[in-house]
Amino acid sequence: MTTSSEPGDSRLDPGLNAIMSERRQLINLAYRLLGSLADAEDVVQETYARWYAMSRERQEAIEFPGAWLTKVAGRICLDVLGSARARRERYVGEWIPEPLPDRTEWISGRPDGATADPADRITLDESVNMAFLVVLESMTPAERVAFILHDVFRYPFAEVAEIVGRTPAACRQLASSARRRVRESQPSATPAARRAGIVRDFKEAWEAKDIEALIGLLAPDATGVGDGGGLVAAVLRPVEGDEQIARALVDIADKAPGLAILERTVNGQPGLVAQQDGVTVVVMAFDIAGDRIKHIWAVRNPEKLRPWTTC
Structure with missing residues (x-):
């Protein structure tokens, strides 16, 4: 990124702080749209590159820089979603959105690692839990963008239309269709403390290799989905059924006797992290x-596990 002033020198560029303060919002938006923190960071970098590629006169002519940045980031995400769809169809095994780490343990609520800059962290709320992101993956790129911009970030349909390239009425229909998918996929709410207790019981049953206890915690029609990549072999098909999942988990424990299972927050919900020799090898999210x-x-x-190496 090349500008007439250095990125860290706000004395030479008085508007720089205001522009860079949009970064957190842009990362939040792009992650929800793409389901990948790495892709979201690339989108935000490209958005800022386009801003600084403009002359100072053109920058100053933009009345609301934050709105301009959002519009550009949204359009880039729309393009990325189109190409990502084709890439993910060729993905070996199931595609799962990238999990977000959180440095606060849900048992104690205390930090268990170095504190991250709040401006660089994704807001962990219901719109980033894994079940929600998986539903988003089933939407068309236009549905996903219209829904996230309007229902999550509260942009009016007139502004959404400029990003999606459709009429406000069409964007309203897209968001309505997406909203219906989300509503149909949502299970009855389970209190947070109860979710944490169920995941903790699951961890203890897994560590004890107690198949009956695991079956008792799983719905009869439960589904387990795993991905792979790099040197890790992909799980080509979901594992279906409580007993099948329980036996697969015990089989994993038998093959990896040194596996350490840790309770962690995964996308704002109680989850588990499995480590081998201090290296994170699995991150598990649950829908209860x-x-x-x-x-x-x-x-x-x-x-996808790189951000977890410092957790």
Whole structure:
């Protein structure tokens, strides 16, 4: 990125602080749109590159720089979603959105590592939990962008239309269709403390290799989905059924006797992290309905686990 002033020198560029303060919002937006922190960071970098490629006169002519940055980032995400769709169809195994680490343990609520700059952290709320992101993956790029911009970030449909390249009425329809998908996929809410307790019981049953206890925590029609990548072999098909999942988990424990299972927050929800020799090898997110686990997403792709190496 080349400008007439250095990026860190706000004395030479009085508007720089205001422009850079949009970074957190842009990362939040791009992550929800793409389901990948790495891709989101690339989009934000490209957005700023386009801003600084403009002359100072053109920059000063833009009345609301934040709105301009959002519009550009949204359009880049729309393009990325189109190409990502084709890439993910060729992905070996199931595609799972990249899990977000959180440095606060959900048991104690205390930091267990170095504190990150709040401006660089994704806001962990219901719009980034894994079940929500998986539903987003089933949407068309236009549906996803219209829905996230309007329902999550509260942009009016007139502004959404400029990004998506459709009429406000068409964007309203896209968001409505996406909203219906989300509503149909949402299980009945389970209190946060109860979710944490179920995941903790699951961890203890897994460590004890107690198949009956694991079955008791899983819904009869539960589904376990794992991905792969790099040197990690992909799980080509979801594992379906409580007993099948329980036996697969015990088989993993038998093959990896040194596996350490840690309780961690994964995308704002109670989850588990498995480490071998101090290296994170699996991050697990859960979808819980009532008192049973309905879905388990086990992320094993080393590329997606890089942010977890410092957790």
